[in-house]
Amino acid sequence: xxxxxxxxxxxxxxxxxxxxxxxxxxxxxxxxxxxxxxxxxxxxxxxxxxxxxxxxxxxxxxxxxxxxxxxxxxxxxxxxxx
Amino acid sequence: xxxxxxxxxxxxxxxxxxxxxxxxxxxxxxxxxxxxxxxxxxxxxxxxxxxxxxxxxxxxxxxxxxxxxxxxxxxxxxxxxxxxxxxxxxxxxxxxxxxxxxxxxxxxxxxxxxxxxxxxxxxxxxxxxxxxxxxxxxxxxxxxxxxxxxxxxxxxxxxxxxxxxxxxxxxxxxxxxxxxxxxxxxxxxxxxxxxxxxxxxxxxxxxxxxxxxxxxxxxxxxxxxxxxxxxxxxxxxxxxxxxxxxxxxxxxxxxxxxxxxxxxxxxxxxxxxxxxxxxxxxxxxxxxxxxxxxx
Numbered sequence: 001x002x003x004x005x006x007x008x009x010x011x012x013x014x015x016x017x018x019x020x021x022x023x024x025x026x027x028x029x030x031x032x033x034x035x036x037x038x039x040x041x042x043x044x045x046x047x048x049x050x051x052x053x054x055x056x057x058x059x060x061x062x063x064x065x066x067x068x069x070x071x072x073x074x075x076x077x078x079x080x081x082x
Numbered sequence: 083x084x085x086x087x088x089x090x091x092x093x094x095x096x097x098x099x100x101x102x103x104x105x106x107x108x109x110x111x112x113x114x115x116x117x118x119x120x121x122x123x124x125x126x127x128x129x130x131x132x133x134x135x136x137x138x139x140x141x142x143x144x145x146x147x148x149x150x151x152x153x154x155x156x157x158x159x160x161x162x163x164x165x166x167x168x169x170x171x172x173x174x175x176x177x178x179x180x181x182x183x184x185x186x187x188x189x190x191x192x193x194x195x196x197x198x199x200x201x202x203x204x205x206x207x208x209x210x211x212x213x214x215x216x217x218x219x220x221x222x223x224x225x226x227x228x229x230x231x232x233x234x235x236x237x238x239x240x241x242x243x244x245x246x247x248x249x250x251x252x253x254x255x256x257x258x259x260x261x262x263x264x265x266x267x268x269x270x271x272x273x274x275x276x277x278x279x280x281x282x283x284x285x286x287x288x289x290x291x292x293x294x295x296x297x298x299x300x301x302x303x304x305x306x307x308x309x310x311x312x313x314x315x316x317x318x319x320x321x322x323x324x325x326x327x328x329x330x331x332x333x334x335x336x337x338x339x340x341x342x343x344x345x346x347x348x349x350x351x352x353x354x355x356x357x358x359x360x361x362x363x364x365x366x367x368x369x370x371x372x373x374x375x376x377x
């Protein structure tokens with residue numbers, strides 16, 4: 001099991017709002033697929049998965065304010081499907 | 083602390099993609115060389131897109147601005163001393179990113195006797211020395227109307243002189259209280275006169291933010307003023323509020339609205355108009371330049 005953490009989306013912003021999960025608990029995701037959306041002051045960022053995996057548990061809810069580096073979800077890595 | 087939500091919900095067309103790691107190469111290079119980009123300092127929503135294309139807009143003369151414009155994300159603070167290594171470092175970064183087209187901007191440095199002109203000239207010179215075939219666009223402040231400052235920058239040799247008028251004349255007191263609409267237009271006009279005197283193919287470019295409360299009639303007047311200065315290229319983008327402490331967004335214009343204003347500007351006589359919610363003044367500047375030059 002691995003932890004999915006919030007990357008630094010906008011360089012000068014320490015926190016953002018998680019506006020939507022696009023991957024539900026138990027769902028498999030693939031590299032390049034959007035798994036969640038966060039709102040910064042200037043835009044809404046659709047964050048793409050950087051690997052194949054399965055989302056085990058969401059740790060924050062839609063509408064939550066999230067700090068850069070904090071835990072978003074528990075995931076399981078899956079072998080990359082070409 | 084709860085992040086304050088903006089008063090207007092963001093429309094669908096302000097969604098951008100973020101891919102982990104895509105930014106890293108450019109970000110690391112800038113950090114290694116002690117350079118700043120306006121992409122980062124202004125929290126540009128296109129940063130991920132542009133850094134992934136291995137391009138960026140260099141912001142010289144430090145990261146702190148001597149003006150405190152209520153729309154701008156760049157930090158207002160006591161500016162830093164001018165870095166004598168900066169020209170060589172910008173040239174090095176451009177070479178390592180294999181840039182063929184460099185956009186150079188700066189914070190406004192009203193505190194410096196030359197307004198920062200000397201550093202613009204030094205950076206342009208360093209870039210041209212490293213690669214004489216480089217195309218260079220300079221996005222300059224108004225240099226407080228100093229004609230000699232503008233001429234010095236132009237004489238250093240760039241292909242595009244970009245200056246952001248930012249908004250319509252009627253909103254200047256609220257949006258750009260430390261600047262002057264007529265001073266900005268005069269800068270463009272003088273740049274065109276200089277280019278004609280030198281038989282230089284210099285292109286003039288200007289950027290404008292929409293969504294601050296401007297009217298169509300005010301925009302029509304602005305487009306006419308720009309045509310009169312000899313401006314070639316206009317960029318129109320959505321104003322995005324950097325934080326709750328900055329000017330609020332009055333309206334989010336749709337892509338169709340931007341197309342409408344693009345057509346109006348073209349009808350007014352501008353040669354090239356790039357318009358869209360996420361368009362910024364240096365967004366894909368290399369492609370815009372190529373389209374204009376190659377017709």
